[in-house]
Amino acid sequence: MRWIRAISSQVEETAENLGGKALGLVLLRRLGLRVPDGFVVTAEACRVFLREGRLPESLHDEFTTAVADLEHRTGRVFGARERPLAVSVRSGAPVSMPGMLTTILDLGLTPEATETPEPVPAETHDRASAARSRLRPLERAVEAVFASWDAPRARTYRALNDISDGLGTAVIVQAMVFGNKDEHSGSGVAFSRDPNTGENAPFGEVLFEHQGTDVVSGGATTRPLRELAGREPAVWAELCDALRRIERHYRDACYVEFTYEAGELWFLQVRPGRFGGAAAVRLAVELVDEGVIEQREALLRVSPRHLRHARTPRLDSAEAEILARGIGACPGVASGRVATSPDEAARMAAAGVPVILVRPETSPDDMRGFAVAAGIVTARGGPASHAAVVARSMGRPAVVGVGGLVFDAANGSATIADRLLTPDTLLTIDGTSGDVAAGSPRILLTPAGTHLHRFLAWSEEISSDGSTQGEGG
């Protein structure tokens, strides 16, 4: 096949053609981990689509064959009323562009698709054209993902990140697995180590009896990953084992997205962990201790910028009562009493009380509140929300998108993890990890501690070695 590749351990292909996400899926297969069945339409097909405004002519037949094979292997039929094949159609560019390109889930479960299947005509030609019209919604989805490459927002993202406009994206078509199937199903994301501290213990979030999109969209409240251990011990054991295997391959911490359906664990995405700050330092030092990498490589893995951020104060999450976790939008730790309106924040601050401003989301009217607050918490929004932008512009520690924070529109009250917030409530927030903690727990001023000292000592040894050699030569 020219335009399509199976997701199999045999595929030998570059990221340029297969895309980073599909390459990750191939890696998972090679490591013997369960990946939903499917195939990849290459980025080369996207490049043709972008140039000519339509899919390459010879792709249609390949596509029909690939779907037919998938139907055969899964024992399901796309568009059928009984046992329909539901697929995800996901972008996967050669260079990661998180959130910029289109993804379509649950395709084949829509009413549109369930109306088309017809008895297969005898004539081969008719059969081919019938198959093609039956699969038209699927091809449309592929076109939609390809077309999203040229959306202005995606173009801007590439311009900012030095990514060529000519790359295009691959498209991954995979059978859906359902995290909402029964009580032994769920979805989650997992790091092999804690990305906030670097501690060597799996870290992440899980959503019981939900699909993966709900984890990412914040549409439902997630639970800490470790709760999976008690609820689904077999899935947990398999996940921990997989994280170790992937780490061994990358020689680095890793991140996975997973779904388990009726007790069976599936992997949907994998990449290296990409830790920053104190976590990057601890990870590098411990990988040396574990014999995975050499000191010299450890030093190369932590950039000077991350080293600078290793000194950002952090909440001691081991000793804190964490009420909720959102997205850290501006690093730093702040403690204060709760204000739920800008007026209240202004009054409290005028009386000399440090304030944590807690809002559903922010409007320009909140700016006064931002100006006087020690820290900011919002229920909605992501790292690129108005609230996050303003918090950073003022250098205020901020946590946004806090799932457990609920505002009652009727009486204006706010609760966090079912605890009513009043002006007497004392909160501490960590704008790196996104933790919101009760009271004023211990703050770590140099969170990387002994790891940072050892790291800096290696750095000095090696640079003095280097200068000795330099003088000798």
Added chain:
Amino acid sequence: MNRPRTGQPDPRLLVLHALRCAGACGLARIRAVTGLDESRLDFVLIDHTVDGLLARVFDDPPCWRLTDAGRAEHARLIADELMTAGARAFVEESFDRFLVLNPELLDLCTAWQLRSVDGVMVANDHDDAAYDARVLDRFADLDRRAAAVCAELSAALPRFGRYRVRLAEALGLASSGALEYVTDSTASYHTVWAEWHEDLLVTLGKSR
């Protein structure tokens, strides 16, 4: 679609509207938001205060804010304005176009403040002039598309034309080296944009 009827903005509404969209603010900022000259503004502020629509807040610097009565009067006037101009459908369409641009603006502000280093976001220390220039270049590109949306809106409701002036000012200052005019000052591109967003919501009587 037929262009809606247009009229000159009513200064009484402009002042209430500025405080509704930008939140409580001081004299200089109200002037910047409304574009009203000082003597005119003084009159309106006095009238509104006498009518109980505004209250002074003795912060540092002192500012003005809407009272509950002011909020109610504003809601009435703004709904009237849209109805009289027959502009609802027109503004709705422009708002849809605005919402396409909004995530890109927020991406750009984020790129201005944070940089990806080995896949991890860290603060942009503005040491790399080439990077900053690239971000500003994308701001300029977005600004051209935003200008088109703003022009449509101004054709329906002329007061929206003020955003064009203020956004262009912010971008001009930022490009000439006053970096705080991107995200940091109360006249920054982001601040003006956020007011524009709020304005559209308020004008159409929508919540976020």
